[in-house]
Amino acid sequence: MNLSKGDILSLLAEGGEELFARADAVRRREKGEFVEVRALLEFSNHCRRLCRYCGLNAENRKLPRFRLDPSEIVSLSQEAARAGYRTVVLQSGEDRSYSPEAIGEMVHKIKKSGCAVTLSCGEWPREVYAHWRACGADRYLLKHETADPALYRALHPDSTLSARLRCLRDLKELGYETGGGFMVGLPGETPETLADNLLLLQTIGCDMAGIGPFLPHPDTALRDAPPGSGELTRRAVAVARLLLPRANLPATTALTVLEGDRSVFSCGANVVMKKITPGPCKKLYQIYPADFPDADIPQGRREVEAEIRSYGRTPR
Ligand code: SAM
Numbered sequence: 314m315n316l317s318k319g320d321i322l323s324l325l326a327e328g329g330e331e332l333f334a335r336a337d338a339v340r341r342r343e344k345g346e347f348v349e350v351r352a353l354l355e356f357s358n359h360c361r362r363l364c365r366y367c368g369l370n371a372e373n374r375k376l377p378r379f380r381l382d383p384s385e386i387v388s389l390s391q392e393a394a395r396a397g398y399r400t401v402v403l404q405s406g407e408d409r410s411y412s413p414e415a416i417g418e419m420v421h422k423i424k425k426s427g428c429a430v431t432l433s434c435g436e437w438p439r440e441v442y443a444h445w446r447a448c449g450a451d452r453y454l455l456k457h458e459t460a461d462p463a464l465y466r467a468l469h470p471d472s473t474l475s476a477r478l479r480c481l482r483d484l485k486e487l488g489y490e491t492g493g494g495f496m497v498g499l500p501g502e503t504p505e506t507l508a509d510n511l512l513l514l515q516t517i518g519c520d521m522a523g524i525g526p527f528l529p530h531p532d533t534a535l536r537d538a539p540p541g542s543g544e545l546t547r548r549a550v551a552v553a554r555l556l557l558p559r560a561n562l563p564a565t566t567a568l569t570v571l572e573g574d575r576s577v578f579s580c581g582a583n584v585v586m587k588k589i590t591p592g593p594c595k596k597l598y599q600i601y602p603a604d605f606p607d608a609d610i611p612q613g614r615r616e617v618e619a620e621i622r623s624y625g626r627t628p629r
Contacts, residue, residue: 314555321508321552328548336551336581343558344583347629348621350614351400351431351563352393353586355598356381360406362435364458365468366499368530368599369406375532379594380408383415387422389610393589394426396614399629401428402454402586407435417448424449431492436476439483446487453484456494456523460509464501481517494523496567497549498541507549515556521584522560524549525567528601543572547580554581570603578624587617 316324324332357380360369368376381389390401401423405411411434420430432445433454442453457477459465465474484491495510514522526541546568553562563584564575575585588595592607608616618628 314558316552316556318505318508318512321511322504324552324555325504325507325545325548328544328551332548332551333580336554337579339554339558340562340581340583344561346625346627347583348578348624348626349400349561349584350398350617350621350628351402351584351586352390352396352398352428352589352610353402353404354386354389354393355404355588355590355594356386357405357408357411358594358598359408359410360435361409362407363469363471365470365534366496366527366530368532368601370533373532376599377597379597380410381591381594383411383419386419389589389591390419390423390428390430391426392610393614394423394428396611398587398589398614399428400431400452401589402431402433404433404454405435413437413441413444417444420445420448420450431490433492436472436480439487442480442483442489443487446489450489452490452492452521454492454494454521454523455480455484456492456496457481457510457513457517458495459499459502459506460495460513461502461506464499464506467501468499478517485518490520490561491517492521492523492561493517493519494521494525496525496527496541497546498527498539500527500535500538507545511549511552511556514553514560519557519560521562522553522557523563523565524553525565526571528567528571528603530599530601540571543568546571547577550577550582551580566603567601570601575620575624578626585617585621587613589613
């Protein structure tokens with residue numbers, strides 16, 4: 314559906330049950346009652362980037378760092394496939410100590426277990442994305458974070474919005490299901506930024522969009538900033554569902570941490586990511602402060618399925 318910037322600004326400002334019901338109806342029509350459950354494996358918290366909001370940023374010396382071996386990454390992914398997951402998401406900080414070939418090999422091995430593979434490993438040259446695609450990677454998540462180039466630059470002193478968008482264009486052209494997205498409530502953001510964020514998802518042609526609130530991390534430059542609003546985040550998800558009816562829209566972990574439930578499932582969302590990161594590493598993948606209970610992979614899968622059923626939806 315096409316919405317003007319003015320339409321989006323009004324929907325974000327007014328929100329309400331009508332917006333959520335509209336988005337929910339589009340979700341039901343386009344995606345049915347299924348909730349797609351993805352296994353999320355955070356395999357390294359090393360990062361060379363300086364993102365001002367992120368606890369993994371290279372300047373955070375307080376954070377103990379970890380890196381999983383490729384063989385462990387493959388065997389955890391295979392365990393997820395046996396537990397019923399149909400997609401594994403491999404996410405990390407921007408860690409150049411894994412070579413493109415090593416990541417490609419992991420993708421190739423995991424694909425043999427029948428799972429789709431989503432990568433979320435940051436910005437790499439086009440030929441690397443092409444190599445991973447040739448190894449079987451199906452999807453790539455790379456949020457654009459904010460559509461305001463000046464704010465982008467202020468929050469990422471080592472990068473630019475145009476570099477990020479170049480990556481997203483490459484991914485799309487290489488045939489990945491491409492996931493963009495952004496944070497809601499970054500310091501310096503305006504309602505116009507939020508509307509531009511939503512329109513940018515459409516311009517990129519996103520197949521997926523992760524929309525979550527900014528949550529301040531105590532060991533970052535933005536420690537004193539207030540968190541983004543859960544209500545506004547849900548409105549943004551609802552508008553994204555209107556703009557991109559067929560897209561996969563997760564109930565982001567950040568929103569679940571902020572709100573304590575997944576009510577965003579009734580605002581247009583249809584995907585959930587369940588961490589399969591081993592317990593000690595999960596605690597160290599500190600993008601923002603949060604506590605995640607320990608559960609083995611099959612138990613975690615059972616829990617998330619029960620939760621989805623409690624919302625009257627069907628896990629897949
Ligand atoms: N390195 C990869 C990348 O750049 O896409 C993936 C890992 S990165 C930590 C994953 C996402 O975490 C980012 O896209 C960002 O939106 C989110 N994130 C980081 N810090 C956050 C914060 N303080 N609050 C909410 N989300 C945050």
